[in-house]
Structure formats: structure tokens, C-alpha cells
Amino acid sequence: MGTPEYLLEMRNITKTFPGVRALDGVSFDLRPGEVHVLLGENGAGKSTLMKVLAGAYIPDSGELYIDGRLVDHFNPRHAQSLGVGIIYQEFNLVPYLNVAHNIFIDHMPRTLGGLALDHARMHRDAEALLKSLDMRVDTRALAHDIPVAQQQMVEVAKALTHDLKILIMDEPTASLCDREIEQLFRTIRELTARGIGIVYISHRLQEIPLIGDRITVLRDGRYVGTANAADLTQERMVEMMVGREISNLFNRSYRPRGEPALRVKDLSSRGTGLSNVNLTVHRGEIVGLAGLVGSGRTELARAIFHVDPHETGEIELLGKSLAKEDPKGAIRRGLALLPEDRKRQGLALILSVAENVVMASLSRLFPRGFLRNRREQESVSKYVQELRISTPGIRQFAKNLSGGNQQKVVLAKWLCTEAEVFMFDEPTRGIDVGAKQEIYAFMDDLARQGKAVLMISSELPEIIGLCDRVYVMREGSIVAELDRTEATQETIIAYAMGGVCADEGRAS
Amino acid sequence: MTKTSSGVRIRADAALLAGLGRFGALAILIVVGALASDVFLSGRNISNIVTNASVIIILGVGQTIAIITNGPDLSAGSVLTICAVIATLMVKQLGIFFPIAILAALALGMFLGFLNGYMIARIGIPSFISTYGLQWAVFGFAYVILKGYVIYDFDTSFRFIGNGYLFGTIPMPIVVMLLVVTGGMFMLRRTVVGRELYAVGANRVAARMSGVDTEKKIIQAFILSGALAALAGIVLVARINAVQADIGKNYVLPVIAAVFMGGTSPTGGRGTLLGTVIGALIITVVQNGMNLLAVDSVWRDAVIGVLIILTVLIDITMQKRLARIQAA
Ligand SMILES: Nc1ncnc2c1ncn2[C@@H]1O[C@H](COP(=O)(O)OP(=O)(O)OP(=O)(O)O)[C@@H](O)[C@H]1O
Ligand SMILES: [Mg+2]
Numbered sequence: 007m008g009t010p011e012y013l014l015e016m017r018n019i020t021k022t023f024p025g026v027r028a029l030d031g032v033s034f035d036l037r038p039g040e041v042h043v044l045l046g047e048n049g050a051g052k053s054t055l056m057k058v059l060a061g062a063y064i065p066d067s068g069e070l071y072i073d074g075r076l077v078d079h080f081n082p083r084h085a086q087s088l089g090v091g092i093i094y095q096e097f098n099l100v101p102y103l104n105v106a107h108n109i110f111i112d113h114m115p116r117t118l119g120g121l122a123l124d125h126a127r128m129h130r131d132a133e134a135l136l137k138s139l140d141m142r143v144d145t146r147a148l149a150h151d152i153p154v155a156q157q158q159m160v161e162v163a164k165a166l167t168h169d170l171k172i173l174i175m176d177e178p179t180a181s182l183c184d185r186e187i188e189q190l191f192r193t194i195r196e197l198t199a200r201g202i203g204i205v206y207i208s209h210r211l212q213e214i215p216l217i218g219d220r221i222t223v224l225r226d227g228r229y230v231g232t233a234n235a236a237d238l239t240q241e242r243m244v245e246m247m248v249g250r251e252i253s254n255l256f257n258r259s260y261r262p263r264g265e266p267a268l269r270v271k272d273l274s275s276r277g278t279g280l281s282n283v284n285l286t287v288h289r290g291e292i293v294g295l296a297g298l299v300g301s302g303r304t305e306l307a308r309a310i311f312h313v314d315p316h317e318t319g320e321i322e323l324l325g326k327s328l329a330k331e332d333p334k335g336a337i338r339r340g341l342a343l344l345p346e347d348r349k350r351q352g353l354a355l356i357l358s359v360a361e362n363v364v365m366a367s368l369s370r371l372f373p374r375g376f377l378r379n380r381r382e383q384e385s386v387s388k389y390v391q392e393l394r395i396s397t398p399g400i401r402q403f404a405k406n407l408s409g410g411n412q413q414k415v416v417l418a419k420w421l422c423t424e425a426e427v428f429m430f431d432e433p434t435r436g437i438d439v440g441a442k443q444e445i446y447a448f449m450d451d452l453a454r455q456g457k458a459v460l461m462i463s464s465e466l467p468e469i470i471g472l473c474d475r476v477y478v479m480r481e482g483s484i485v486a487e488l489d490r491t492e493a494t495q496e497t498i499i500a501y502a503m504g505g506v507c508a509d510e511g512r513a514s
Numbered sequence: 515m516t517k518t519s520s521g522v523r524i525r526a527d528a529a530l531l532a533g534l535g536r537f538g539a540l541a542i543l544i545v546v547g548a549l550a551s552d553v554f555l556s557g558r559n560i561s562n563i564v565t566n567a568s569v570i571i572i573l574g575v576g577q578t579i580a581i582i583t584n585g586p587d588l589s590a591g592s593v594l595t596i597c598a599v600i601a602t603l604m605v606k607q608l609g610i611f612f613p614i615a616i617l618a619a620l621a622l623g624m625f626l627g628f629l630n631g632y633m634i635a636r637i638g639i640p641s642f643i644s645t646y647g648l649q650w651a652v653f654g655f656a657y658v659i660l661k662g663y664v665i666y667d668f669d670t671s672f673r674f675i676g677n678g679y680l681f682g683t684i685p686m687p688i689v690v691m692l693l694v695v696t697g698g699m700f701m702l703r704r705t706v707v708g709r710e711l712y713a714v715g716a717n718r719v720a721a722r723m724s725g726v727d728t729e730k731k732i733i734q735a736f737i738l739s740g741a742l743a744a745l746a747g748i749v750l751v752a753r754i755n756a757v758q759a760d761i762g763k764n765y766v767l768p769v770i771a772a773v774f775m776g777g778t779s780p781t782g783g784r785g786t787l788l789g790t791v792i793g794a795l796i797i798t799v800v801q802n803g804m805n806l807l808a809v810d811s812v813w814r815d816a817v818i819g820v821l822i823i824l825t826v827l828i829d830i831t832m833q834k835r836l837a838r839i840q841a842a
Contacts, residue, residue: 313723337725351723354716356783365713366724368706375706419724 012071013038013203014059014172019068021054023406025398028054029065030227036172036203041194043214043235044207045247046224047438048410049396052207053095055224056174059205060092061085073171086112091165092174095207095409095436096349097157099164101150106132108149109164135163139193153300155186162193173197174205177409179213180436181346183299183464191217209410209438211240223247248440255443256471258450260490263474264289266322267458268341268427270310273319278305279482280316285460287427292449292459294469296498297479303462304346306479307429311336311343324426337366342425344416346432346462352416355405359397360386362404362415367422389418392448394441409436417445427458434468446472466495480504535832536777536792539825543799551806559802561685565753567798568691569746573769574776574790575698576742581778582702582785583711583735584634585641586770589626590743591762592652597623598747598757599656602665605672612672619744626652627740631733645736649766656759666756676752687749694742698787711735716783768797768818775825796825 014036021029029051036042044052057063059070061082070077072088099108106128107114115131117124132145141159149157158178165173175194179187194204194217206218214221218235223246230246244252266286273283280302287293295303309316312331321328323339333343345351353362363386364371371381386400393414397407404415413436420428430449434442449459449472463469469476476493478486478501486501547554573590580587597619604615626648633644678686702708713721714731722728743762751757774780775796776789800821804814 311723332727333723334725334727343723345723350717351719354713354720354783356779357712357716361709361712365709365721365726368709369725372706377704377706377709 012036013073015069015071016055016059017069017071019055019058019070020066021051021058021063022066023398025402027227029058031068032224032227032229034205034222034229036205038171038201038203039198040219041198041204041206041217043218043221044205044224045211045214045221045243046230047226047247047440048414048436049408050224050247050438051227052224053176053408056092056176056205056207059085059172060090060174086168089169089171090174091168091170091172093158093161093165093176093178095176095180097161099149099157099160102148104146104148105143105152105160106145108160109135109145110167111164113167132163135166139163139166139196141189141193154181155183155189158182158186158190159193162197166197170197170202172203172205174207176207177209177436178206179208179210181432186299187213209436211243211439214240214243225249244439247438252439252443255439256446256468257443258292258446258472259454260474261290261454263291264456265325267324268310268460269320269322270306271320271322273306273309273316273321275305275309275314275316275319278302278309278314278316280305280309281482283319283482283484285477285484287458287460289426289456289458290453291474292453292461292472294473294476294493295460295462295479296464296466296469296476297502299464301479301502302482303479304431305482307343307431307460307462308345310429311341313343337423337425338369340426341429342366342420342423342427343429344420344431344433346435348413348416348435352419353404353412355412356403358401358403359390359395359407359415360400363389363400363418363422366419367424370423385422386418389422392444393418393421394444410438410441413437414441421448425457427460428452429460429462431462432464433461434463434465442468466498469493469498470495478502533777533789533792535828536775536789536796536825539828540792540796540799543796543803547799547803547806550803554803554806559806561688563795563798563802564691565685565687566802567794568685568687569750569753570765570769570772570794570798571691571791572694572742572746572749573765574772574794575694575787576739577769577773578776578778578785578787578790579698579702579711579735580641580739581770581773581780582715582782584715584732584782586645586773587627587630587736587739587743588642588645588766589630589649589652590645590739590769591764591766592649592656593623593626593740593743594747594750594762594765595656595757595759596626596652596659597744598751598761599659599665599759601748602668602751602757603659606665606668612669615672616675616748619748620741623740623742623744623747624737625740627737627743628733630740631736634736635729635732653759653763660757660759662759664756664758668752668755673752673755676749676754687753690745690749694745695787695791702787707731707734712783714782769794771818771822772797775822775829777829793825796821 012035016034018031018033019029020031032055034055046052054063058065061080061084064080109132110128115124115127116122129145136143143152143156143159149160178190182190198204215235220232221235221238222232223230225247265288267289268287270283270285274281283306297303308314310321311333313333323341328336328339360382364382371385372378390400395411395414397411404412417433434445452459470493474490476488476498477484478498480502488497553559577587577590600622601615601619604610604618605612630645630648633639634641675686680686680689710726710731713726714728718728772793773790775793778785778789797818800817804817
């Protein structure tokens, strides 16, 4: 028997995949109405533990009690009937169904004696549900068309259509902006007030004291410890996760900048709302591109990389004009773009780690058109080691890697191109602190080698800690250029929000 | 998490197990055939089976490449037909030297493949629709040209590729088939182009952003499929010594079935030619067995249909079993 005071008890859960012991005797519990944070490095086993709870994986051994009762078979339906809801790291909405249909996807209300779907009722119920959570989402919009934050709300609403006791949120804030995160926290508090227990996974340590009650840390598939959120400093969390102290996250060696490597002149594009963008990145520099989500940063990078067309403006790469090209041409000329959307634009999930890593470097590595195993293995292994990608081998399918390790594979793919100018769009999304530090060191190293880096990030500490210069974007235009000494959190936010002048921003 | 250094082996295991399932199915069918008929395992019959399978396999290589990259080439049967018609008209009616006629047929196949690729990649018509449409147009042409006549009785020099023997022992269709399969395997597994074809099929957006010219790759894949359909057509007419306008009509679906039975993913990005070869052999072995046992022709399609579903079922069950093993 489990203990009645707990909604959930997991004891000594072990789970192996070929070549990987993802969980090794892990225990975890959850009380009604609490937010229990699950921490650990990339590949520590967090998602796997939660998939066991949600019935997606069958554990090799161990016991799972829900409401004090032993769970004896594992499948998603059964878990759902026991009151477990999960919002996966990669969302699970059906892109071309509307919001209401997605919310009721697994038990759509019927009419005409069960023969037809009751659309009217679905919309009514969906609206009521969203309203009870204080969420504003159009129930008739397609899931594909709404912003990520709203997709998340739809996921929450979808989970609530069942008699929910436990809600698992796997990195819910990875792609949300601050305002959306606040909204999400309000929703979470609303749910806990109803007695629902929440398991919360995140790599954004700064938000954990704001939302978590207790914290459990995993490392390498093993249980490290549990503590009250109030009793743990961020440093201590990191130490428990990584097994060592991380003293200096940003270790930047600033040097005088070299000649301009990337120059954008008067770039405009009506389709994506970019207007008159001017920007320069020099060799040896890391330049930040800050701004709110939707301010046009991603669109700008895509235009420079010639993924999307632009109408007017000039792009100059290493002193030569990069005129009508495509991504292929841009890569040939020494440009790289790590895209923000890992699953859609970054990775081929059904291909192996190795195939993904060399995908953008095929003509560089094999100029004669014939693959050479040795050469491929050497290049891939180098990055697997340097970025500490945790995988049983370079021929493992990318889809079998943990979220953060998938991100590292995308990063490896672009580093492997040995480009001269790198554009990184949210490079550390979903990546643990330890690995972040290594990636920052990597970027510093690129700059030291005389390469140029343009980094888009919504993590202001990362922009401030790493960049020589920062451009701030708002509504498709660059509204400020700040050097290292001027770039403070307040100034950047003030420019990004607009309306407020920088000094007021700093004063507040 | 404990790591092992055997990542290569792990993936090989998964592929191996699925492959073993197919191989096992083929082995069982061969045993059944041998028990049911005493001529089944005769050298002549085996050579017959492989020769018959050759046309399916040549088409299957093109089809596998098309499906890995983008989607099925439903026009392959019609391309086979028109190319066979044109080549035979050239040698028979116009008295053109046969290698030139063969080259012309290959060029026509490539051109039709290019049309497919262009419609799919540059205009954006899904392969199901564009290749299906092209099939009707091309079959129409073949009927217009032949007006219901049959062209038959060709020169031995032209027929060599279909009914000759290399070194007096190996039937030419098998030789051509082996060359095509070897070449295809080499391209898919050992060249940059092959990698790029898989990449396009696995995630077209990611491939494009990684500098793969995705439209060009799709066009190339369909050009290859067209060329191989033309080649299959020439081998086929040279072998049966006659051509009529519906000669390729009944090839496409069995070929696509062979490709799927071989484990190629219908959504692209994954598949092997070895699997396709085994799939094609399975279909041919069963057809041959039914011939030997004089199975009533009304039953044959039903048998083939059940067989296709069974093989794919075995494949899926094996993979589920594999997932279970991982989970247990
Ligand atoms: N289906 C699978 N097949 C093989 N290995 C897997 C599979 N799922 C997970 N793994 C492995 O199990 C380990 C734990 O993965 P998991 O996804 O639980 O990590 P995580 O803690 O969620 O990491 P992240 O923070 O990066 O999301 C990883 O090494 C991963 O490669
Ligand atoms: Mg995870």
C-alpha cells in the first residue's frame, strides 16, 4: 500500500533502453495541491520518469501508487482514467483541427444518438473551460495557427477535460515569453487551489522559487535528493544537478573586434514585417539580438539566411554581397543559422545523430560526393564529445534522444559546418545549466577564433553576460544598439516594449 | 545512465530483426513451394523466378528512391509502356540501330520523370496526384500510337538484353537487375546524393535549411524512377518479344507493394533496396508457385493481396515486439 497523504508515489523505478539505463531505482512523490519540481541535466531521465507515470512506458521494475493504490498496468488510457494528465515537451496537438476539437480530442461529445459530433456543444464547453481558467483563446482557430503560448493553454484545457488529479508539465516555459509565463503560473495556482498536484520540469532555474513547493533532483538516471524549494539556493540546485559547482556561467574574453563579417543594409520585407533593418557583426564579436517574441528577430535571421525572400536591402557576407541565394548558397559562403524550431526546422527525427550532424556539411566533408565512414565518424564523435551529447552511439535515432540532447545535435550540426558567421536562434532552449556553460564557452571560443556570432535570445542574462553589443528589435525594426556597458536588463526591456524611454526604464 | 559503446549494434539489431522477419517469410514460402511442387527448386525454375522478379526489382529500385525522397511514382507503369513502345517502333518500324533506340527510350523515361519531379517540387502538386495524372496521359498516348495493335518479333540483337545470357549462363534481365540494385545501393548508402535524398524525405524543411537543394533532389529522384521504368520496359519487351499498350498496366501496384513489404516508410526518409529485393522476391515466388500448382486465376489476386497485408503485418508486429523488448 502507498501512503494516503500522497496523490502519487513512485518507488524504485528502473527503466532501460538498449544501451541506456534511463532510470535506475528512482523514487518520487506528489501531494495534492503542490507543485513538485523535477530537476536534472539533459538526459537525466526526467521525461522518461514522467512517461512511466503517464503510462507511455512500462518500467522494468519498481512500484507506482496513485491515491494509495498500486498501478498494475501501464497504458496511456489507464493512466488518464486514474487522473493523470501530461503536457509533453513536444506538444501533441493536431495541427489542422481547431482548438475545441483538440481540447475534446479523445472524447468528443456526440449528438443524434451518437452518430454525429456535437460541434456546438464542443465550442460551448471549450469556451467555458478556457474561461474558467481565465484564458483567452479562439476555439475556432486551428491549432496550427495560434501562438505557442496559446497552444499550451489548449494543452492544459485538454488535460482538464478529464477528471484530473495529477498534471505533468514537461518544460512548459521553454518557448514562452515573460508575460505568458506569468499567465501560466496563474493557471498553475488555479489548478493547485483545486487540489491538483503538478509535476513541473524546467531548466529555467530562476523561475523555480516562484512556482515550486518541493524539488527533486535526478542525475544520470539516479535519484539525488528532495528538498523544499524555499531551502535551496540556485547554486545548490545546480550543484545537485551537475555534481559540481558552476561558479561562472559566462566566461567571456572580450577582445578588440575585427573587420565586419556580416552587414545588413536597409533590409525590408513586407511579408514578414521587417522594415529598414541595418546591422553589422564583426569578426571576433558576439552580437545579441534582443526583443519580445514576435518582434521580428527570427524573421530577420531567416531573411539573412535566404530562407524567406525579402524585397529590398543588401546583405554582405565577408565583404561580398550575398544576393539572390538560397540557404545552400549562404552555407557555401560561410554562414550558418541554427533555427529556433528544433522539431520542424532543426532535426530529422527519424535519422541518426550522425546523419543529422553532417547534414549541413556534406559538401565540405565529402567534396568528391562519396561518403567516407571514417571521416564522418571522426567529425561527429568530436562534437558528440565536446558538447557532451548523451547518446549510446552516433547511429542512434535522433528521436530517441532527450529534448536537450536533441538541441545539442542541432547545435553540433551547425558547428560542424565550420562557418565564419554563425546566427543562433535561441541556442540554449531546453538545455541544462552545465551544458549552457559549455555552449557559452564554445561561443566565446568561436569569437576568439575570429568568427562572428549573432545570437537571438529571450534569456536576457545570456544576452547581457555574453554579448559585445546588443541590438534591440521591436515590430520589425531595430530600435536600439547598445554596447556592453549600456546593455542592462532594464534598458533592453524598455526598448523592447517601446513607449518608455531608456532612462525611465533604468530608473524604475 | 549507463552508456555502452554499441550504438551501431543497437540500430543494426532493430533493422536486422525487421529484416529477418521478411527474410523468414520468404524462406517459409520457398519451403512451402518446394513441398508443394517438385519442380519448384529446379535450377530452371529458380532462374525463372529471379528473371521474372528482375523487372519488378528494377522498377522497385526507382520506386524506393521516389518514396524515400517524396512519394510513390504511380506513373512508372505507363512510362514503362511508352518507352517500350517508342524503342520497339524505332527498331522495328524505322530500322534504327537498337542501342540508339534504347538510349532514346531512356531519355524519354528521364524526361517524363523530370515532368513528375517538376510538378511535385516546383509547382507543389502532391506526388500521388501528379504521377497518377501523368499515368493517364501517357497511357493515352500509348493507345493513340498503337491503336490497339501489337508490335512483335524483334531482332535477336535487340532481344539480347531480355532473353540473352551472359557467358551463356546468367539471364540478361538478372544481370541488368543486379547492376541496377548494386548501383542503387551504392548511391543510397555511399554517396552525398543518397544522403540528401533521405534527408529530404525525413524532413524537407530541415533539409532545405541545411543547404540541401530539396527541389532538385526530388526532381532527380523522379528522373531516376523514370529512367528505371524505361529500362524495365526494354528488358520486358525484349524478353516477351511483343508490346501492346497495356503492357505496364499491372506492374505499379505490385511494385509499390514490394517496396512497402521491404520496410520502406510510406512517409519517406527510411527504406533499403535489400528490403525491396526481398519484397519483390516474395511476390514473384508466390506467383510462380500459383503457376506451378495451376491455381485458378480468379484466386491469384486475392492471394497476392492477403500476402501483402500479412508481410507488412509481420513487419509491424516485429517492431512492436521490439518495442516490448525495450520496455520489458
Ligand atoms: N525511446 C527511447 N529509446 C532509447 N533511448 C531513450 C528513449 N527515450 C529516452 N531515452 C534515453 O534515456 C535517457 C533519459 O532521457 P529523458 O528524455 O528522460 O531525459 P530528460 O531528463 O527529460 O532530458 P532533457 O532535459 O534533455 O529533456 C536519455 O539518455 C535518452 O537518450
Ligand atoms: Mg525531457
